[in-house]
Amino acid sequence: MSSIVLSPFNQTCYQLINKYFGEIVGEVAKFLLSRRYGTLFNIKTGTGMSLWDVKRALAVLIHQNLVEFQANEQNPNIVDYSIIYHNAYCLLRYAKYLYTIKRIFGSSEEVLIEILLNIGQASASNVIFHSANKLNKAIDDIKVINPSDLYQSFQKLAANNFIIRCPKIEIVENMPKLLEFEEKDKFIVPQLEMEPIAKLLREKATQIGEHSDSEIIWRVNHQRFEVELRNVILVNAAARRVDETTGKLYHLILKLWREANPTEARVSNAVSYTLVKDAVRKNDGGSPMLMEHFDQYLRVLYEDSTGLISRVGDSGGGQFAVNYADVFENFACSILDSVVLERFGSKKALRIFRLTRMQKFMTDQDQMQKLAMVSPKDAKTLSYKLMKEGFLQLHEQKKATSNVGPVKSFNLFYVNLPEVVRGVLETSYKCVSNALERQAHDLTVNKCLLERHADFENILEQLRGEDAPDNEIAEFSDSMTVADKELVAKVLKLCDRLKLVPIQADETILILENYLKFHSMP
Amino acid sequence: MASANSDEPSPAASTVNDDGRSEAEIEARMLELLHQFPKGISNKILDTDMPTVNKQIKVNILNELMSKGKVSMFKAAGTQELFWCLKSHPTSRIKGADNEERVVLGLIEEAGNKGIWTKDIRIKSSLSQATLNKVLKALEGKKVIKFVSSVSAPKIKLYMLFNLQPDRSITGRLWYNNENNEFESELVDLLNHQCFEMLQQQKEIAQQKQNEGPVTVRNSSFLSSKEICQVSSDMKLVKFNLTVEDIETILDALVFEGKVEKSTASDGNCNEKVKMYRSVAQPVPFASITKTPCGVCPVINKCGKVGAIQPKMCKYFNEWE
Numbered sequence A: 001m002s003s004i005v006l007s008p009f010n011q012t013c014y015q016l017i018n019k020y021f022g023e024i025v026g027e028v029a030k031f032l033l034s035r036r037y038g039t040l041f042n043i044k045t046g047t048g049m050s051l052w053d054v055k056r057a058l059a060v061l062i063h064q065n066l067v068e069f070q071a072n073e074q075n076p077n078i079v080d081y082s083i084i085y086h087n088a089y090c091l092l093r094y095a096k097y098l099y100t101i102k103r104i105f106g107s108s109e110e111v112l113i114e115i116l117l118n119i120g121q122a123s124a125s126n127v128i129f130h131s132a133n134k135l136n137k138a139i140d141d142i143k144v145i146n147p148s149d150l151y152q153s154f155q156k157l158a159a160n161n162f163i164i165r166c167p168k169i170e171i172v173e174n175m176p177k178l179l180e181f182e183e184k185d186k187f188i189v190p191q192l193e194m195e196p197i198a199k200l201l202r203e204k205a206t207q208i209g210e211h212s213d214s215e216i217i218w219r220v221n222h223q224r225f226e227v228e229l230r231n232v233i234l235v236n237a238a239a240r241r242v243d244e245t246t247g248k249l250y251h252l253i254l255k256l257w258r259e260a261n262p263t264e265a266r267v268s269n270a271v272s273y274t275l276v277k278d279a280v281r282k283n284d285g286g287s288p289m290l291m292e293h294f295d296q297y298l299r300v301l302y303e304d305s306t307g308l309i310s311r312v313g314d315s316g317g318g319q320f321a322v323n324y325a326d327v328f329e330n331f332a333c334s335i336l337d338s339v340v341l342e343r344f345g346s347k348k349a350l351r352i353f354r355l356t357r358m359q360k361f362m363t364d365q366d367q368m369q370k371l372a373m374v375s376p377k378d379a380k381t382l383s384y385k386l387m388k389e390g391f392l393q394l395h396e397q398k399k400a401t402s403n404v405g406p407v408k409s410f411n412l413f414y415v416n417l418p419e420v421v422r423g424v425l426e427t428s429y430k431c432v433s434n435a436l437e438r439q440a441h442d443l444t445v446n447k448c449l450l451e452r453h454a455d456f457e458n459i460l461e462q463l464r465g466e467d468a469p470d471n472e473i474a475e476f477s478d479s480m481t482v483a484d485k486e487l488v489a490k491v492l493k494l495c496d497r498l499k500l501v502p503i504q505a506d507e508t509i510l511i512l513e514n515y516l517k518f519h520s521m522p
Numbered sequence B: 001m002a003s004a005n006s007d008e009p010s011p012a013a014s015t016v017n018d019d020g021r022s023e024a025e026i027e028a029r030m031l032e033l034l035h036q037f038p039k040g041i042s043n044k045i046l047d048t049d050m051p052t053v054n055k056q057i058k059v060n061i062l063n064e065l066m067s068k069g070k071v072s073m074f075k076a077a078g079t080q081e082l083f084w085c086l087k088s089h090p091t092s093r094i095k096g097a098d099n100e101e102r103v104v105l106g107l108i109e110e111a112g113n114k115g116i117w118t119k120d121i122r123i124k125s126s127l128s129q130a131t132l133n134k135v136l137k138a139l140e141g142k143k144v145i146k147f148v149s150s151v152s153a154p155k156i157k158l159y160m161l162f163n164l165q166p167d168r169s170i171t172g173r174l175w176y177n178n179e180n181n182e183f184e185s186e187l188v189d190l191l192n193h194q195c196f197e198m199l200q201q202q203k204e205i206a207q208q209k210q211n212e213g214p215v216t217v218r219n220s221s222f223l224s225s226k227e228i229c230q231v232s233s234d235m236k237l238v239k240f241n242l243t244v245e246d247i248e249t250i251l252d253a254l255v256f257e258g259k260v261e262k263s264t265a266s267d268g269n270c271n272e273k274v275k276m277y278r279s280v281a282q283p284v285p286f287a288s289i290t291k292t293p294c295g296v297c298p299v300i301n302k303c304g305k306v307g308a309i310q311p312k313m314c315k316y317f318n319e320w321e
Helices: A008-021 A023-035 A042-048 A051-063 A085-104 A108-120 A122-137 A147-159 A195-202 A222-241 A244-258 A273-282 A288-292 A294-305 A324-344 A347-358 A364-373 A377-388 A417-443 A447-465 A471-476 A484-521 B025-036 B043-051 B053-066 B099-114 B118-125 B130-142 B186-209 B214-220 B225-235 B244-255
Strands: A065-071 A079-083 A163-165 A168-172 A175-179 A215-221 A310-313 A319-321 A393-398 A410-412 B070-074 B082-086 B144-147 B157-161 B261-268 B273-279
Touching: A008 A023, A008 A051, A008 A085, A008 A288, A008 A417, A023 A042, A023 A051, A023 A079, A023 A085, A042 A051, A042 A079, A051 A065, A051 A377, A051 A417, A065 A175, A085 A108, A085 A222, A108 A122, A108 A147, A108 A215, A108 B118, A108 B273, A122 A147, A122 A195, A122 B273, A147 A163, A147 A195, A195 A417, A222 A244, A222 A324, A222 A471, A222 A484, A244 A294, A273 A288, A273 A294, A288 A294, A294 B214, A319 B118, A324 A417, A324 A484, A347 A364, A347 A377, A364 A377, A364 A410, A364 B244, A377 B186, A417 A447, A417 A484, A447 A484, B025 B043, B053 B099, B053 B118, B099 B118, B099 B130, B099 B157, B118 B130, B118 B157, B130 B144, B186 B214, B186 B225, B186 B244, B186 B273, B225 B244, B225 B273, B244 B261
Parallel strands: none
Antiparallel strands: A065 A079, A163 A215, A168 A175, A310 A319, A393 A410, B070 B082, B144 B157, B261 B273
C-alpha cells in the first residue's frame, strides 16, 4: 500500500472507488488522483503492482467513465491516463440518481439507469436487454417483458438528456483520439429493431452477443442529474420562503428556463409572463389556488430577497430570469450561518458572523459589540475564535499619525466569502471521506464477530422455522454472549448512520460547489 | 485714659448702618425679596426697597449669600443688567459643607443627567487636584454624589447627584447595568425572545388569510417597530420605558440571526419611513453536515491519517447517538 496523502476531495474519490471497485483498482486510482497524469509504466512503478493488474484496473476505470486517455505531449506514442475527478465524486450520488429518475419517470426508466450505471458504457440494445432480464427476474410472471416498452423509455431518457453518447474514437493524424459529438447528435437514439432482443429474451440468453448498434455507446449524463438535484433544492427553498403552491410555480418556471437555456450560464435567459401563465394553465389540475392568485404568487417570488426570480424586463407582461450567482450566494450564506451556529454553539457567534458579512465596510470590535448586542468580552472572544477557524478575516489598517512613537492601527474584520466557502467545502469532503473510512475500518476490524453473528442469526432462524422446542432456542441463543451481542448491535448501528452521512453531506457540497462555480463565471 | 492709639487698626465699619438695621436683618429682608421675586431681583429692586442701605453693604451681603450658595447671579441677556435669584437646591440643606464642597457640588448639579468629568470640575472650580479629590471623597461619603462610567469612554469618571438617573447617552442605553457597568445579557435575551414570539404569532395570524393570496399573507405578517414597542411596553417586561430605538436594536439583532427580515415602508399619514419586520424562514434550513460529528468537530483541521486524531479511533463517532 502506498503512503500517498491526498487532499480531502481526492481522498473522498479514492474511498469511493475503493469501496465500489476493490483494492487493486483503488490503488491505481489513488496514484492517478495524486498525480494528475500517469503513463502505464508510471502507474506500474508507482503502485508496485503487476502490469497485468494495472491494465485490468485501467480498463475497468475507463469503462466506468472514471479515467480518460490522451496522447502524451512529448511522446505521442505513449498514452497519458487521467482521472475524471467529477465523475469519480459522482459515484456518491448514484442512489440519488435512481430516486430522481423514479420520481420523474417510473420504474422501467429506473432499471435502465441502474443497468447503465452498473455497466458504465453500453449500447442501447445491451442496456435494454439486461434491463429486461432483470425485470423478468423480479416479476414472477411467465410473461416476458416487451422490450419495445423499454426502448421507448430509453428514448424518453435520451430526449430529456439524462443519458448521453460517449465520445467516439477516430483516427486523426495516425493517432486515435476521443472526439465529442456535436450538441445535437449527443442525444439521438438510433433506430433499433426489438425483435432480435425479444427473441434472445425468450431463449433466456445471458449475453446479447452481436448487435447492430454496438458502436453507438451511451453513458449517464452527470451534468443533467446535477441540474435536477439542484432544482430540488431551489424548489424546496421557494416552498420554505413562501408556501407549497409557490414551490410548484417555481418548479414550472425552472422547467421553462431549462428549455430556454441549453447551456449553463450565470444568468438564465428570460421567460415572459405570458409563457409562464400558459404553463400554469396547462398544469391547472395541480393547483387551483395558483391560477386564481397567479399574479400574487409571481410577485411574492420576485420580491423575495433570496433572488429566486428577478424581473429583468417589462415586455410581454414582464420578463423573468434567475441569477444563479445571487441565489447560490444566499444559499451558501445560509449554509455558513448554520455551520457557525452549530460549531460555536451560540447565537451570539452567529450574530457577529452575519453582521460582519452583511456590512459593506469592515467592522471593528466596538461596532460588532454594539450592533450584535453582546457584551464586550464576548465580542472579543468570539471574533477571535471565528478568525481562528477561518470564518472571519483580519485587516490591519494603520492610523495615519506621525512617525513618532508606536504606530496605532485599527484591526478590522471582514468576511471573504469565497475563502470561507472553500474552507467549509474542504470540511464537507473530510466529513464524507471520514465516514467512508470509519465504516470500512469498523467492518474489517469486527469482521469475525460480524460473521459469527450472521451465522448465529441464520441458525436461530432455522431453529425457529423448524419449530424447535423453546429451551433449545434459549440454549443456543446463550452461545453468543450478551456483551458480544451489544457490540454487534453498536457496530451495526454506527454503520447504518455512517451510510447516510455521504448522502447528507452531498447536499451541502452541491450548494457550495455551485456557488463557487457561478461566482467564478463571467 | 489711653489716648486713641492711632496705630491700632481702626475698628471695622459699624455693622449698624444708617437706618438702624443690622446686617442680618438686611440679609433676611433680601431673602424675603428673593422669595417674592423668584425670577430674580435686580439692583433697581434692591434700591427701591432699601434705598438707605449702603451699596457696599448690599454687595457684601449678596456675595456672602452667593458663597453660601443660596443665591446665584445672572446677567440679563438684553440689558446686561445683573440680577440675583434664589437657588433652591440641596446645597442649602447640607450642613457643615464648606465652600469648596459647595462649589464642586454646584458644578455637578449643573451638569444634571449628563454628569461632569473630574477634569472639568477642576477647571471650572480652579481647585487643586488634591483638594478636589478630598472634596469628592467627602461628598461621596455623604452619599450626595456618585460616579458613573460612561460607555463611550470607560476610563473617565463622571460625577452626578446621587438620586439622578444617568442619561442615555452615557450609559449606552439601558443595556448596561448602572453599578457595575456590565452588559445585561439576560435582559437582551428576554426581549429578543419576546419580540421573536410576537413576530411568529403575527406570521401565524397572517397564514390564516391564505385564501386571499400570498401577497396579502406576506403583507399582514409585517409588524412595525412602533407597534412592537407598544406591545412590549404594555406587557411591562422591564421596569423602565422602552423606546422605539431600543426595540429597533433588539430587532436588528434578530435580523443578524437570520430569523427576521427588515424592510422600510412609508407611513400612511406622514412621509416618515417606518421600519417593518417580519419573521422569515431561511432558504436552506440547516447545513446537513452539521448533523454529522465531523461537521461540528472542533478538531477537524487536525484530523488525518496519522496522529492522535483519526476517524478510525474518533471518540465523537463512538459517542454518536
